[in-house]
Amino acid sequence: GDSVTQMEGPVTLSEEAFLTINCTYTATGYPSLFWYVQYPGEGLQLLLKATKADDKGSNKGFEATYRKETTSFHLEKGSVQVSDSAVYFCALMGSSGSARQLTFGSGTQLTVLP
Amino acid sequence: NAGVTQTPKFQVLKTGQSMTLQCAQDMNHNSMYWYRQDPGMGLRLIYYSASEGTTDKGEVPNGYNVSRLNKREFSLRLESAAPSQTSVYFCASSEEFWDSYGYTFGSGTRLTVV
Numbered sequence: 001g002d003s004v005t006q007m008e009g010p011v012t013l014s015e016e017a018f019l020t021i022n023c024t025y026t027a028t029g030y031p032s033l034f035w036y037v038q039y040p041g042e043g044l045q046l047l048l049k050a051t052k053a054d055d056k057g058s059n060k061g062f063e064a065t066y067r068k069e070t071t072s073f074h075l076e077k078g079s080v081q082v083s084d085s086a087v088y089f090c091a092l093m094g095s096s097g098s099a100r101q102l103t104f105g106s107g108t109q110l111t112v113l114p
Numbered sequence: 115n116a117g118v119t120q121t122p123k124f125q126v127l128k129t130g131q132s133m134t135l136q137c138a139q140d141m142n143h144n145s146m147y148w149y150r151q152d153p154g155m156g157l158r159l160i161y162y163s164a165s166e167g168t169t170d171k172g173e174v175p176n177g178y179n180v181s182r183l184n185k186r187e188f189s190l191r192l193e194s195a196a197p198s199q200t201s202v203y204f205c206a207s208s209e210e211f212w213d214s215y216g217y218t219f220g221s222g223t224r225l226t227v228v
Binding site for chain 1: 118147154155156157158159162172204206212215216217219220221222
């Protein structure tokens with residue numbers, strides 16, 4: 001079945017550092033790809049998404065590009081802030097049939113230090 | 115504020131006790147979902163309701179039952195709690211079934227079974 005593999009954490013960065021969180025996936029067809037963020041004590045919020053190959057999702061300075069050739073959807077941000085400290089989840093939704101459900105990676109804890 | 119509301123936020127149960135987790139959404143969404151979140155495992159789908167009047171099993175349904183009470187409410191019941199059900203439970207909703215535009219999540223119920 002479909003699966004998502006995320007870079008293991010935790011990740012600790014200094015403020016203004018560059019962030020990359022790796023995400024690769026296994027799926028048949030053409031899944032949609034998502035990044036969700038979970039701030040302490042809260043539920044998950046959709047951060048960005050891409051629904052077809054070469055699409056770039058972006059929001060709040062975060063970006064991720066849907067790379068079908070490498071089956072990847074890495075999350076990047078040029079300059080992180082303390083307020084970006086959270087758990088980040090990569091997820092995919094299959095394109096048809098029983099695969100059409102939201103499958104999550106294990107999550108990556110990010111801590112940004114001032 | 116519009117969104118998904120879960121109650122209670124915290125609960126401690128003894129092994130063998132029963133309880134119901136409540137979830138309500140006020141966005142007129144058709145589909146609702148229950149997930150559990152365990153360390154290092156991301157979110158796993160327990161049950162879902164594609165539309166009012168329907169419910170189906172997800173990846174990890176054993177030990178749980180659900181009721182889609184009306185379009186707004188979707189409850190999760192543990193009939194005889196076990197320590198393996200210690201987890202954080204999230205309810206989510208989406209406008210359409212497996213909506214690629216993303217889900218809205220509640221803030222979670224942290225359940226401990228002793």
